[in-house]
Amino acid sequence: MAVDNDTVRRIAFLSRLRVEPDKLEDTKQEFNKILAWVEELGEVNTDNVEPLVSVNNESLLLREDDVTAGHISQEVLANAPAKEYGYFVVPKVVE
Amino acid sequence: MTDLTDLTIKDSLTKLKAKEISPVDLTDAYIKKMQNNSKYNAYVTTTTEQALAQAKVAEQHYMNGTNRPLEGIALGIKDLFCTKGIRTTACSHIIDNFVPQYESTVTQNLLNDGALFLGKLNLDEFAMGGSNETSCFGPVVNPWSKEVKLVAGGSSGGSAAAVAAKMCAAATGTDTGGSIRFPCSITGLVGVKPTYGLCSRWGCVAFASSLDTPGPIARTVDDAALLLSVMAGHDPKDSTSAPNAKFDIDGELKPVLGDGKTLRVGVIKEFNSVQISEDMKNLFEKRIADLKSMGAEIVEVSIPNILDALAAYYIIAPAEASSNLARYDGMRYGLRVDGTDLIDTYKKTRATGFGDEVKRRMIIGTAVLSSESYDVYFMQAARVRRMIADSFNRAFEMCDLIVCPSGAGTAMPLDSDLSPLEYYALDLFTVAMNLAGVPAVSTPAGMAENELPLGIQVVGRRFDDMRVLQLAKHIQQFSGVDNRPTVIMGK
Numbered sequence: 234m235a236v237d238n239d240t241v242r243r244i245a246f247l248s249r250l251r252v253e254p255d256k257l258e259d260t261k262q263e264f265n266k267i268l269a270w271v272e273e274l275g276e277v278n279t280d281n282v283e284p285l286v287s288v289n290n291e292s293l294l295l296r297e298d299d300v301t302a303g304h305i306s307q308e309v310l311a312n313a314p315a316k317e318y319g320y321f322v323v324p325k326v327v328e
Numbered sequence: 329m330t331d332l333t334d335l336t337i338k339d340s341l342t343k344l345k346a347k348e349i350s351p352v353d354l355t356d357a358y359i360k361k362m363q364n365n366s367k368y369n370a371y372v373t374t375t376t377e378q379a380l381a382q383a384k385v386a387e388q389h390y391m392n393g394t395n396r397p398l399e400g401i402a403l404g405i406k407d408l409f410c411t412k413g414i415r416t417t418a419c420s421h422i423i424d425n426f427v428p429q430y431e432s433t434v435t436q437n438l439l440n441d442g443a444l445f446l447g448k449l450n451l452d453e454f455a456m457g458g459s460n461e462t463s464c465f466g467p468v469v470n471p472w473s474k475e476v477k478l479v480a481g482g483s484s485g486g487s488a489a490a491v492a493a494k495m496c497a498a499a500t501g502t503d504t505g506g507s508i509r510f511p512c513s514i515t516g517l518v519g520v521k522p523t524y525g526l527c528s529r530w531g532c533v534a535f536a537s538s539l540d541t542p543g544p545i546a547r548t549v550d551d552a553a554l555l556l557s558v559m560a561g562h563d564p565k566d567s568t569s570a571p572n573a574k575f576d577i578d579g580e581l582k583p584v585l586g587d588g589k590t591l592r593v594g595v596i597k598e599f600n601s602v603q604i605s606e607d608m609k610n611l612f613e614k615r616i617a618d619l620k621s622m623g624a625e626i627v628e629v630s631i632p633n634i635l636d637a638l639a640a641y642y643i644i645a646p647a648e649a650s651s652n653l654a655r656y657d658g659m660r661y662g663l664r665v666d667g668t669d670l671i672d673t674y675k676k677t678r679a680t681g682f683g684d685e686v687k688r689r690m691i692i693g694t695a696v697l698s699s700e701s702y703d704v705y706f707m708q709a710a711r712v713r714r715m716i717a718d719s720f721n722r723a724f725e726m727c728d729l730i731v732c733p734s735g736a737g738t739a740m741p742l743d744s745d746l747s748p749l750e751y752y753a754l755d756l757f758t759v760a761m762n763l764a765g766v767p768a769v770s771t772p773a774g775m776a777e778n779e780l781p782l783g784i785q786v787v788g789r790r791f792d793d794m795r796v797l798q799l800a801k802h803i804q805q806f807s808g809v810d811n812r813p814t815v816i817m818g819k
Contacts (some may be wrong), residue, residue, distance in 0.1 A: 234701070235605040238729055241691070248650060249671070251679035260430070260691070263748065267642070267692055270749055271705065274639045277712050284710030285717055287538045288524050288765030288790070294565050309431035312661035323659050326671045 234272070235265050332357035333494035334479035337401055337551040338580075340497065344390055344400055348774050351390065351400025352473040355383040358402045358446055362495045368469045370490040370733070372407050373415050374447035383443035389442070397440030398558060404496035406487050407448035408455055409435050409542070410531040414445075418533040419463035420453045422681025423662040430530025433563045434500060441558045446496050448797025453683045454653065455507055455535045458754040460485025461742065463684040469737045472780055477737040481511030487545045488515040493782025498546040498555055502532060504539045506734075506758025509770035512545055513734030513783025516772050516809045518800065519545050521585045521758075522767035523790050526558075526568035528563030536648035537568070539641075539762040549771060549801040553577050556793065575793055576677060585622035587744070591799070593619055594629035594727030602756065607776035612733055612784055615773050617798075618806040619731075629723035629730065633715050637760035640716070642752055643696050643709035644763070649686075656681065683807045687747060717764040720787075729799050730787040733757050734770040736779035757785065767793040772801040772809035781809050 236244075241261045245252045252260055306319055315322035331754035332354050335343065344351045360375045379402060386400030410416045412427035414475040417424045431439070439445075452462040460468040467484035470478040471493035480489040484501030488511035491499050501508040512519030520543040527542040534540060544555035553575075560575040584591050595616065604612075620626055658664035658677035665680045667673040682690070696705035723730065733756055761768040766787055773784040784803065788796040 235705075236695075244542040244691055244695050244698065246675075247698065248687075248690045249654075249678050250682070250690060252677035260622065263688065264691060264695070266686075266747075266749065268695070269695075271639045271643050271709075272539070273363075273707075273713055274636055274643070275704065276706055277633060277636055277708070279708060279711035282711040282714050285714035286706050286710050287568065288717065289568050289570070294564075294571070298565070309660075311429050312426050314658060314662070314664035320659055323674050324666070327671050 236261065236268070275283060333361050336548050337497050337546065337554060340401060345395065346366045347390060351383040351386040352380065354400060355402050355444065358496055358686045359492070361493065362446060365471070365495055368471055368493055368494065369466055370450055370468055370486040370495055371404070371447040372417065372419060372450050372465045372486065375414055375445055379444045379446050379531045382626045385623045386442060386444065396440070396442035398438065401443050401497050401525055402446050403438060403443050404447060404487060404490040404499040405445050406451055406484055406500050406502060407449055408502055408533045409500055410533070411435055411445065411448065414448065416448065416533070417463055417464070417791045418454045419451050419541070420681065420683065420686065421464045421663060422656050424464060426661055428531070430531060433528035433565060434559045435531070437558050438500075438559060439720060444560075445748060449484075449490055449499060452483035452485065453686050454533065455483035455502055455504055456649070456689055458506065458510055458684050458751055459480040459740070460511070460530045462683055466682060467592065467742055469742065472515060472739065477742045479744075479813060480515045481739065481741050484509035484511050484519075484545060488512055488517055488519070491515075491545050491547060492519055498544060498551055500559070501543055501545045502537050503541045503543055505645060505762050506755045508543050508545060509734050509758050509768060509783070509785060510754065514739040514781065516781030517547060518541070518547055518549050518772070518804065519770045520552050520556055520760060520797070521768045522556060522560065522793050523570070523767045524577070524762075525568055526560045526575060526767075526791070526793060527572050528561070528566040528569050530563055530565040534652040536645040537652060538648060539645060541762065548582055549769070549797055552769070553581055558800045570791070579645070581798050581801045583802065584795055585619065585624055585802055589623060591729070592627050592725055592727040593624045593799070594627050594730040596730060596732050597628050597630045598634045599732050599757070603736065604622055604733055605776070608733050608737055608782055611774040611776070611782055615784060615803050615806055616731070618800065622802065627727050629726050631716065631719040631723055631760065633712055633719065634760050636712050637716055637763055638752065640709040640712040641755065641759040641763060642692070643705050644713065645691040646693035647697050647706050648693070650690045650697065653686070653690060660765045664770070674726045682812075683816055685748075698743070716760055720764045720766055724789045731803075732785050732787065734783040736780060738776045738778060738785050761787055766790055769796050769800040772807040773808045775809060777811065
């Protein structure tokens with residue numbers, strides 16, 4: 234699969250990355266080289282093979298749904314780029 | 329007087345317990361090395377005042393007999409482990425002002441046992457790289473460099489350089505595709521990627537969660553084993569932490585060879601076709617001959633798809649990374665670059681905060697997870713991953729442990745200007761073990777013609793970390809690597 238500039242633009246948008254227009258061509262070419270390489274994997278016969286996404290065979294452990302932490306709003310806010318009255322300050326999202 | 333920083337951790341502890349040396353003097357000696365060796369750019373944050381204060385407490389503990397297993401041992405911490413109240417950056421501009429309000433489980437385990445931290449160590453941005461050249465704090469220089477500056481490997485390049493140049497007794501690292509083993513192989517050190525699930529990932533800045541593995545970097549296999557025993561353990565805060573995670577060690581690692589002991593050591597057939605340096609080839613053969621001379625039975629094993637591991641890794645790791653790094657949105661912590669609206673703020677923040685390699689992997693990861701590519705790329709890679717893991721299981725029916733090179737050759741010069749694919753190829757010998765979750769240790773194998781160290785790996789079954797380390801110790805004993813690069817450099 235070779236991708237065009239529009240696809241690169243769309244994927245960059247999905248990644249929430251701004252790609253400068255003059256970098257678009259380079260990004261596309263590099264991206265296509267890497268894709269061409271990983272595409273070799275398609276030649277491996279994987280019929281009847283179950284995908285492995287985690288080496289831990291055990292199912293994830295469950296725990297009681299109890300409150301075990303809290304009252305740490307100062308810690309939570311400690312690294313906020315902008316905060317006021319004990320809240321994060323974020324760009325306006327509702328018109 | 330001998331230099332205190334020449335002591336192994338084991339020897340330091342013996343002398344500390346005997347009150348022959350003081351933890352304050354020992355810490356001081358490491359701090360002097362840090363000051364003299366700043367040219368290697370290993371530390372990105374230093375915490376020497378805190379370390380000295382802890383050393384004074386350690387001294388008290390030795391005096392009143394309440395000393396803990398690692399009391400007064402000065403460590404360096406890869407700047408991917410969150411340390412409470414100490415800036416933790418992942419060497420990325422996007423969180424270069426982040427001060428964690430909590431301590432990672434692994435570093436907390438080390439602190440609980442009396443270790444002290446001299447500072448935070450350089451790495452490739454978000455651990456993505458094999459040469460420590462993608463760090464926002466600049467590259468790490470390999471202490472073995474002579475006329476030409478060499479890379480220290482990556483992503484744990486700062487950890488490897490700091491231990492090699494005696495700027496700490498040992499360090500923590502993380503290994504997602506070789507990030508502990510590769511730097512150790514080109515700096516003459518022991519690097520342990522434990523079984524996945526043995527050391528908690530809680531509080532480690534995430535790169536690829538199903539592959540990320542914290543582990544120790546040390547000068548000797550015994551030191552590494554001691555550190556691992558402290559770092560390992562089940563952690564309810566990490567859902568992938570193994571319920572039975574535990575690594576206990578009582579004194580020295582016991583030999584697995586000699587005195588008529590039998591051990592089947594596997595050599596991976598498929599790696600024979602990979603081009604490696606003459607030095608690596610010769611040293612590997614020499615060490616195999618040494619193991620044979622001690623009674624090991626050498627068997628050829630096959631991991632049919634091991635050479636496909638690299639492509640599978642470069643689909644799976646970026647996919648997991650693109651989802652893990654979605655959290656850096658400039659809202660709750662880290663950098664924020666204001667834009668015209670929320671989406672524009674996200675895009676500008678991330679474009680400014682992330683470096684080129686991280687962006688490259690975001691794009692790949694997002695692409696392979698997109699609905700039209702998910703099955704073709706991601707699921708195919710996950711199927712190949714299953715085949716590799718199954719092949720390791722089958723190989724371990726034929727042998728007890730496997731040995732293979734850690735890399736193709738010695739450290740390359742800084743600014744070698746390789747293409748992304750050439751950089752990715754550096755991981756050829758290491759990624760398969762992450763995909764399979766098996767333990768692997770890189771241990772010094774010997775010196776190349778150019779007087780630079782080379783390493784080879786020992787690989788074992790899941791949770792057979794003990795025997796992996798035991799065989800690695802035999803290999804290190806044969807290697808004759810003097811891990812004192814400052815001596816080699818004629819200083």
